[in-house]
Amino acid sequence: MSTDAATLKRPLRADAQRNYDKIVQVAAEAFAEKGTGASLDDIACRAGVGPGTLYRHFPTRDALLAAALGDALAELSATARRLVSEPDAGAALDEWIVELARHLRTYGGLPDSIATAMQDPSSPLCTSCQPMTKGTVKILERAKEAGAVRADVQASDLNALIGSLAWAAEQRGDSDAALQRLIRLVTEGLR
Amino acid sequence: MSTDAATLKRPLRADAQRNYDKIVQVAAEAFAEKGTGASLDDIACRAGVGPGTLYRHFPTRDALLAAALGDALAELSATARRLVSEPDAGAALDEWIVELARHLRTYGGLPDSIATAMQDPSSPLCTSCQPMTKGTVKILERAKEAGAVRADVQASDLNALIGSLAWAAEQRGDSDAALQRLIRLVTEGLR
DNA sequence: CAATATATGGAGATCGCCTCCGCTTTGTCA
DNA sequence: TGACAAAGCGGAGGCGATCTCCATATATTG
Numbered sequence: 001m002s003t004d005a006a007t008l009k010r011p012l013r014a015d016a017q018r019n020y021d022k023i024v025q026v027a028a029e030a031f032a033e034k035g036t037g038a039s040l041d042d043i044a045c046r047a048g049v050g051p052g053t054l055y056r057h058f059p060t061r062d063a064l065l066a067a068a069l070g071d072a073l074a075e076l077s078a079t080a081r082r083l084v085s086e087p088d089a090g091a092a093l094d095e096w097i098v099e100l101a102r103h104l105r106t107y108g109g110l111p112d113s114i115a116t117a118m119q120d121p122s123s124p125l126c127t128s129c130q131p132m133t134k135g136t137v138k139i140l141e142r143a144k145e146a147g148a149v150r151a152d153v154q155a156s157d158l159n160a161l162i163g164s165l166a167w168a169a170e171q172r173g174d175s176d177a178a179l180q181r182l183i184r185l186v187t188e189g190l191r
Numbered sequence: 192m193s194t195d196a197a198t199l200k201r202p203l204r205a206d207a208q209r210n211y212d213k214i215v216q217v218a219a220e221a222f223a224e225k226g227t228g229a230s231l232d233d234i235a236c237r238a239g240v241g242p243g244t245l246y247r248h249f250p251t252r253d254a255l256l257a258a259a260l261g262d263a264l265a266e267l268s269a270t271a272r273r274l275v276s277e278p279d280a281g282a283a284l285d286e287w288i289v290e291l292a293r294h295l296r297t298y299g300g301l302p303d304s305i306a307t308a309m310q311d312p313s314s315p316l317c318t319s320c321q322p323m324t325k326g327t328v329k330i331l332e333r334a335k336e337a338g339a340v341r342a343d344v345q346a347s348d349l350n351a352l353i354g355s356l357a358w359a360a361e362q363r364g365d366s367d368a369a370l371q372r373l374i375r376l377v378t379e380g381l382r
Numbered sequence: 383c384a385a386t387a388t389a390t391g392g393a394g395a396t397c398g399c400c401t402c403c404g405c406t407t408t409g410t411c412a
Numbered sequence: 413t414g415a416c417a418a419a420g421c422g423g424a425g426g427c428g429a430t431c432t433c434c435a436t437a438t439a440t441t442g
Contacts, residue, residue, distance in 0.1 A: 013439055050391030115362035149381050157376060164355035171306035189380015190340050241422030
């Protein structure tokens with residue numbers, strides 16, 4: 001995670017960078033503990049800054065969320081890269097679905113936050129999720145070519161489906177195992 | 192809708208009954224317009240009563256939601272009753288799934304509200320939804336007997352699945368047609 | 383060691399939830 | 413009909429969250 005704010009534009013002032021990093025770190029903890037709805041004022045407080053500082057660095061909750069997810073998203077991108085080279089395209093898709101659903105449980109409320117952000121291309125969270133959605137497109141495409149999946153399945157539908165399963169699992173307080181059962185139900189169909 | 196408050200316990204005083212009915216009516220409008228998260232104080236105001244009055248009649252948002260849904264739920268129960276007598280058990284299940292998903296879109300945020308309520312048996316909304324969940328159990332059972340559905344599909348999973356599809360459709364601002372495409376994807380399976 | 387651009391923080395406006403309690407209305411019974 | 417008790421009312425106000433504004437403080441640069 002950390003210090004990617006310096007990458008674009010003029011670098012932040014040293015103290016500003018310190019605050020930025022601290023906020024992201026604290027936010028990650030808070031989201032993990034309280035879900036994506038955690039109080040932003042509280043995060044600011046715990047990071048030792050005023051609300052104004054937090055809101056200047058992260059004008060919206062989604063911006064902060066995207067920053068806090070940095071690590072997890074990078075990890076997911078790596079998985080996607082690995083899976084597009086996996087010999088068995090069908091198995092790759094299965095693994096991708098499970099992995100994606102699991103990552104959507106990083107924070108409580110994450111499926112909701114992401115689904116909402118997806119509707120708004122200007123949301124930084126939407127931008128951060130590009131690798132994810134792109135990953136689905138590629139992996140699904142390969143699975144279709146291999147005949148492991150019906151040709152009329154759309155990537156956007158699949159993404160929505162995975163998100164909704166993660167959402168359902170969270171609502172029910174499901175274990176990972178229960179989530180996987182739900183996934184299997186969908187991939188294999190009801191009949 | 193209306194006047195079912197008088198059915199149990201000593202009847203409400205005339206003015207109280209009037210307020211009760213007015214609140215439910217206004218609430219239904221507000222939920223339809225703003226989703227299940229509509230401001231309760233605002234509903235009270237629009238109904239011409241103070242917040243205290245609203246909260247005495249409906250101690251929780253879910254209680255009000257359950258009352259506002261009265262009509263829709265009755266309608267759904269009727270559908271369930273019809274479908275358990277439908278000759279083609281498989282077709283009955285398909286119709287039930289579509290109907291249930293459609294009803295979950297009555298108000299924005301309804302899948303969320305109901306999924307949460309389901310976790311809490313003491314919630315009036317949970318109680319109101321009994322006919323719905325029971326309906327799924329019966330209709331699914333028949334479909335299994337007819338061999339139209341795999342025997343290892345659980346009613347609780349199916350209900351969760353339907354809710355999650357309705358949720359996804361709402362998030363994406365889907366049309367009814369798009370929702371049905373998503374449903375077909377699940378019932379038929381990905382391969 | 384200025385001078386200047388940059389960044390800070392926290393007070394406070396706004397909004398939604400929900401409670402408490404003094405006052406009003408209704409139903410009842412003589 | 414009149415008056416008393418029970419039932420019901422409403423709205424002021426506490427709480428906690430979001431987000432803004434700007435006087436003040438701090439880093440950087442020459």
